[in-house]
Amino acid sequence: MVLDDWNAIIKQAESRRFIGREKELETFRYHINASNYLIFYICGQGGVGKTTLMKRYGEMAHEFGFLAVTSDEQQKTIPELLGHFAHQLAEHNIHLKKFEKRYKTYQQKREEIENDPSAPQGIIGMLGRGAVKVSFTLGDGVPMLRKGLEYLPQEK
Known part of the structure; x- marks a missing residue:
C-alpha cells in the first residue's frame, strides 16, 4: 500500500534526523530495563x-514491550489528563470501562454547566479552586498529603 510506504519513508527520515539526544535515550533505555513500572517526564x-x-x-x-501514554500542556485539568490517558489506552484495546463511563458523565455535566446561561461566569474555575482549598484544609490533618500540597499555590 502506498500510504504504508510513505509512512516508512517518513519514519526512516525522522530517525536519521534524530541526533544529539544519545544521553537521554541511554537514560531511558536504562530505566526501562531496570523497572517494572515507570513514570518518566520531560x-x-x-x-x-x-x-x-x-x-x-x-x-x-x-520495542521493550511497554505501552507508553503521554500528555502535554493541552490537558489543563486532572480529569482531562486522565481522559487523555484513557483514550490512548483505548487505542490499544485497553478499556477502563468504569472510568470511561464516569468521565463521559463528567464531560456532559461540565458542558451543561458551561452552557447554562443562569450559571455564574467562571463557575467551573471557582469549583476547581474550592476543591484545592478543601484539599489544603484536609491536608492539615494528613501529614503526607499536606507535604504534597505545599507545591500548589494558595490564594491569600
Missing part, C-alpha cells in the same frame, strides 16, 4: 524537541 522550554523526544521514548518503550 519538562522544559518550548521548541527544544520535547515532543520529538517523547515520540522516540514511546517507540523505544514499544
Whole structure:
C-alpha cells in the first residue's frame, strides 16, 4: 500500500534526523530495563524537541514491550489528563470501562454547566479552586498529603 510506504519513508527520515539526544535515550533505555513500572517526564522550554523526544521514548518503550501514554500542556485539568490517558489506552484495546463511563458523565455535566446561561461566569474555575482549598484544609490533618500540597499555590 502506498500510504504504508510513505509512512516508512517518513519514519526512516525522522530517525536519521534524530541526533544529539544519545544521553537521554541511554537514560531511558536504562530505566526501562531496570523497572517494572515507570513514570518518566520531560519538562522544559518550548521548541527544544520535547515532543520529538517523547515520540522516540514511546517507540523505544514499544520495542521493550511497554505501552507508553503521554500528555502535554493541552490537558489543563486532572480529569482531562486522565481522559487523555484513557483514550490512548483505548487505542490499544485497553478499556477502563468504569472510568470511561464516569468521565463521559463528567464531560456532559461540565458542558451543561458551561452552557447554562443562569450559571455564574467562571463557575467551573471557582469549583476547581474550592476543591484545592478543601484539599489544603484536609491536608492539615494528613501529614503526607499536606507535604504534597505545599507545591500548589494558595490564594491569600
